[in-house]
Amino acid sequence: MKTDILALFETHASGNRAGQICQGLGFENSFRVDVVGYSRGIWLLWRSGIGDMEIVESTDQFVVAKLRTGMExxxxxxxxxxxxxxxxxxxxxxxxxxVQGLVGPLFNGGDFNTIVRLDERSGDMGFRGNKFTWRRGRVEDTFVTKRLDRVLCCPHARLKWQEARVTHLPFLASDHAPLYVQMCPVVGRDPDRRPFRFVAAWLTHPSFKELLVASWNVSLTTPEALNELSVKLKQWNRDVFGAIQKRKDGIVRELQIVQDALDLAPSDDMLSQEEVLLKQFEEVLEQKEILWFQKSREKWVALGDHNTKYFHTSTVIRRRHNRVEMLRNDEDQWTYDATKLENLAVQYYKSLIREDRECLNRTFTAIEVEEAVRSMGKFKAPGPDGYQPVFYQECWEVVRESVVRFVLDFFNSGTLPPETNDALVVLIPQVATPERIVQFCPISLCNVLFKTITKMMVLRLNRVIGGLIGPGQSSFIPGRLSIDNIVVVQDAVHSMRRKKGRKGWMLLKLHLEKAYNRIR
Known part of the structure; x- marks a missing residue:
């Protein structure tokens, strides 16, 4: 594999001696040696031609270097x-x-000789390969493994190299596994497989509502009207809405020209033009923020605080976390091929049992349809059609008649049009670095139209669900929390400790898997 930068640890050589060793091994043909260890024996080598490296600081336990490649x-x-x-x-x-004194993207890695809990990690780039990077012992009784080596990066670096990844290579001569960092790995993707996604920022454009009213065909069924609208929205996005970042850069350039002219000769026309451009700039900032807020899936940060960089970083981290790059098969071998990964998931979940949906006989009304739509979170993940609840909520006056007719037709006829209940099955990791398919929880991302139907049933069942579910079931019931169980356990333990007499007490802790985590 082609390597541009190489770090060697525990070489037990430094200074001139290390330089002589490198020359003797022929490293000078492909690498230029800059730092040759110190008391800990750290060597840092880099390939000639990729740039100039400056050593900022070096101690007996770490070396800080700055690599310049062109303007980067x-x-x-x-x-x-x-x-x-x-x-x-x-x-x-x-x-x-x-770290506080460095400016620009930062990668921090090596042998930290310590471990941390998974929930303590911050900036960890994750990894591919075996979980542990250090091991010792030749027999089972003395065999010990730990993850002592890791690579961290700052948000700036993660945004700049979004596909960067770390691979734990096999153990060779050392008791530490080599770590291989790829800044720009080759990632094969099929752009045709990328589904349509409604962009909430479109709602802020002044011509969106006009396009919606002109394009919405009330004579079609709602799914057909949505499909037809999605085609026009894609074209409108290319021709009218455009790339937000390009529009922002263009406005900034125009502002610079106008403000330079104002410095030379102020005029009412120039001041008016500057005011228009500043207003357009604020609109673009709002659109950009909504776009990345929608992609980031962050719920606790409110819009309006110009958190675009935070949303962007959250989006990149979420995408990297959700991507399944490899899994172990039944033979305990790593599987990297995308087709094999897909087949592995299909084989595991093919025995899923589809529960019967309970149908209520009472007649539903248009008010209940709107209540169901309004009760959904605006930016909930979309289904196969790509439309989120925010589209229906903001455009209800246009789509109301079609949506109400579609939903009530289902309840009256009991027939669901084809593809309405199609869903995207997404695997949510239950651990930080999943290795097996059983460590994922499957969830279904349904279309809003289908969720409206089920939501209406749920809203009606909410009125009587308290009498149907036992008092010991704490989750998924309004007014009950899983944390209630902790309070009950603590109260039971407290009571047991206060008990006196010869009669003993025992507390059993049972681990029960959630039914929807492993459906067979």
Whole structure:
């Protein structure tokens, strides 16, 4: 594999001696040696021609380097922490101070000689390959494995190299596995498989409502009208709405020209033009923020705070976290091929049992249809048709008649038009780095039209569900929380401790899998 930068640890050589070793091994033919270890023996080598490297700081446990390639700057910190707690106690404060002083994208990796809990990780790039990077022992009784090596990056680096990934290579001569970082790996994608997605930022464009009214065909069924509208929206997005970032850059350039002219000769026309451009700039910022808020799936941050960078970072991290790149098969072998991964999932979930849907006999009304639509979260993940609830809620006066007719026709006839209940099956990882298909929870992303039908049933069942579900079931019932079980357990343990006498007490902890996690 082609390597541009190579870090070697625990070489037990430094200074001139290390340089002599590199020359003797022929590294100078493909690498230029800049840092040759110190007391810990860290070597940092890079390939000639990719840029110039400057050593910012070097200690006995880490080396800080800055690589310049053209106009770009990449900061790198190579760490080889001491194996004992006392000797590495001050490294974290030193690293924190160094990171604070760096500007630009940063990659920080190496042998940290310590482990952290999964929920403590921050900026971890994840990995492919075996879970552990260090092992010791030749027999089962003494065999120990840990993840001591990792690579971290800052949000700037994650945004710049969104496909960057870390691979744990096989153990060879060392008790540590090599870590291979690819900044721009080759990722094969079929653009034709990317489905249509309604963009909430379209709603802010002044010509959107006009396009909707002109394009919405009331003579068609709602799914047919949505399909026809999606084709026109794609064309409108290319021709009218355009790329938000390009429009933003264009407005900034025009503003610069106008403001330069105002510095030379102020005029009412120029001031009016500047006011128009500033208004357009605010509109573009709002559209960009809504776009990335919609993609990020973040619910706790309100719109209007110009959190575009945060939303963008959240989107990249969520996409990387949700992507299934490899899994172990039944023979405990890693599977990377996309077709084999798809077949693995199909084989595992092919025995899913489809539950019968309960049908209510009472006549539904148009008011209940609107109530169901309004009760959905605006930016809930869309189904196969690509439309989110925000489209229906913001355009209800236009689509109301068609949607109400479609939903009530189903309840009156009991017949569901083809493709209405189509869904996208998405695998949600239940652990930080899933290795097997059983570590995913399947969920179905349904179209809003289908969710409206089921939501109407749910809203009606909510009135009587309290009498149908036992008091011991805490989740998924209004007014009940899973945390209630913790309170009950704590109260039981407290009571047991206060019990006196010869009669003993016992508390059993049972681990029950959720029914929808493993359906067979």
């Amino acid at each position: 700057i990449v900061n790198m910190i190579v760490v080889y922490a001491a194996p004992t707690v006392i000797r590495r106690s001050g490294i974290w404060d030193k690293l924190a101070a160094v």
